[in-house]
Amino acid sequence: MFKRKGFLVSLLILLGILLAACTSEGENDNSDSQNEGADDQEAAEDVEQVLKIANDQEPAGLDPHKTPAHSSVRIYSQVYSGLVTFDENMEVVPDLAEEWNQPDDSTYVFTLREGVQFHNGNEVTAEDVKYSFERILDEETASHIASYFSNVESIEVVGDYEVQFNLSNPDATFLSNLTNASAAIVDQEVVEENGDLQQVAVGTGPFKFEEWVADNRVNLVKNEDYFIEGQPKLDEVIYYTMKEESARLSAIRTGEVDLTTLTAQSADLISNEEEIDVKDYQSLEYSYVGFNVNSEPLDDPKVRQALSLATDRQAITDIVWNGDAVVSGPVAPSMGDWSIDVESHELYQNDIEQAKALLEEAGYADGFDITITTASTYDDMVDTAQLLQQQWEEIGVSAEIKQIEWGEYIDTWSNTSADVLIGRNGSGTDPDRALNYFFHTDGSANVWGFTNSEYDSLVEEGKVTVDQGERQEIYNEAQNLLLDLSPNLFLVSPMKYVAVRDSVVDFVPYPHDGEDIVEVSKQ
Structure with a gap:
């Protein structure tokens, strides 16, 4: 009896040791898995959030009220904001204006978001809106969008954050014209300091202008104080000037750049490459x-x-x-x-x-x-x-x-x-x-x-x-x-064709906006 009992006790002790060992091993495995997941997340967070874009042309200037060239628009549209904008469905939605109303067919009253700052720290007020549109309509500006707003009879500052547009006639195009990237709200102080905005850019948009190296690149950096929470995801955007398509094709293939536009012929050449996605859409x-x-x-x-x-x-x-x-x-x-x-x-x-x-x-x-x-x-x-x-x-x-x-x-x-x-x-x-x-x-x-x-x-x-x-x-x-x-x-x-490296997340080109990058990130 005694020997049998001792044997059972010994067996139970042995089983306990084995069970403990298995449990310990399982815990270690789970811990390793958790550490691995944490490492992956940390690695993702460590990815440099810099988007490199190859452009086919040098900007012709950065003044949104004066320069219609697309080589310029693609840059200043990231720097400036307007009163309203289009969403992905081409519906007019708020931008700097949080709301608007029409007391009658010829009057629009816009209420601005409070506390929005230009990139130099100056607060945006209704006076800035009035100044911007009077500058567009001034013949001396020779703005390419002056005719968009030819029906504007007067602009009144109703309050610090409220501005009223009085039109000479009802205008079915007024709101949609306000979505144009050139209908940007600018800082009067910056215009007066520089004469115009062709070489400088101080807006309220998701990215701040940092540097323009002629015939080489334009650097934009994240606006940490952007008024839309969670945007942009990127820390920096670099636009490289590559006029030759062969150079842009080579750069997207090697990963020198993350994104570029291409012709149909070049898009065909890389359509089957694993690390590149070619996005197409019917243009306007x-x-x-x-x-x-x-x-x-x-x-x-x-x-x-x-x-x-x-x-x-x-x-x-x-x-x-x-x-x-x-x-x-x-x-x-x-x-x-x-x-x-x-x-x-x-x-x-x-x-x-x-x-x-x-x-x-x-x-x-x-x-x-x-x-x-x-x-x-x-x-x-x-x-x-x-x-x-x-x-x-x-x-x-x-x-x-x-x-x-x-x-x-x-x-x-x-x-x-x-x-x-x-x-x-x-x-x-x-x-x-x-x-x-x-x-x-x-x-x-x-x-x-x-x-x-x-x-x-x-x-x-x-x-x-x-x-x-x-x-x-x-x-x-x-x-x-x-x-x-x-x-x-x-x-x-x-x-239109856009070649995008697979490290770029959430880039969606739209017919009305083929270069929307506020939700884009790198992985």
Whole structure:
């Protein structure tokens, strides 16, 4: 009995030791797993939150009220804020204004967020809003968006954080125009210190301007006091200027940069690379041929119509854009019902014999010589110019191509110092931009010298017509008239491509905003 009892006790002790050992081992395993998870989290937090972007152009300046070039907009849109903005569904939502109301059809009252600071520490008040829009409307500013707000009769400061806009007429475009990146609220003190804002940028946006090294890079850093909690996620954004697409392609492949825009051809080359995601979306842009309509022989609408009939837009789609574009008018097809079916229009039919007949009627039966000017740093513009050169030769028009650098190109566009200019425009988010801004006699971006009283009346009526169905009918008529008069030839609306490294999280390009990075982070 005694020996058996001793044996059982010994066995129980042994089992206890084994159980303790197993338990201890299990605890250690779990602890190791927890430590490993903590290490992973710590490693994620240790990732440098710096986004490196390769840009195809040097900024043309940083003044939001003066500079329309996209190479500038993509930067200053991160630095400045407006009263309102668009969300992902293109709905107008608050930005610096936390709310607004309309006492009547011609009055808007905005209440600002309190305590918002410019990047220099100055608080934003209603006086800053008043100053910003009066600066936009001042003829001396020569703002490219002045015509957006031509209906603004006066601006009143109602209180420290309340500002009232009094319009001369109801304006169906007013709120959407306020979402434009150039409708930025600026600090009067900074403008007066510097004369303008072309080399400095002090806004209220998610990122602060730090440095611009010419022909190299622009550095932005996180605004720690940004008024939207939790944004931005990044600590720094560096925009590198890489004009050659081959350089941008190499940089995204090697990880030298995290994000860049590419053509359809280059996007195809990297579409199967594991560490790169190519995001595409239908743009609101269209390519165009701009005419100085005050220069012979382009002052004759029949000549411009002949050039339209000699232009094979489908060939431009297939050859220049690798098939990834749609034929477009002044209002890009991605704007839905606002856009007319341009392919059924007579001047889109690529009719060489009719084109020759129109030239003969205009007194140019033997054709003429012309120079096509384009930006040397955009392959699609150069390719379009070369294709038009071939197509127009069929009707006796001998075109020489002149390629110029970006800075000279911007000056050439704004001064209408080229007879024929190849370019790209954005239709915007309301047909008023596409039709009024670019082609009304007093449109801020009407650099072509185009004027037509019937057309002006139509787009003026469209701007003040609130009923959407009626507006659509007006703008349909305006588009058809514009195609008939052809101050520009509207070509195609391309797909846009953005190559993104897989270390970039939550980057989503939208047709109205292809460079929204406030929610982006690195992993």
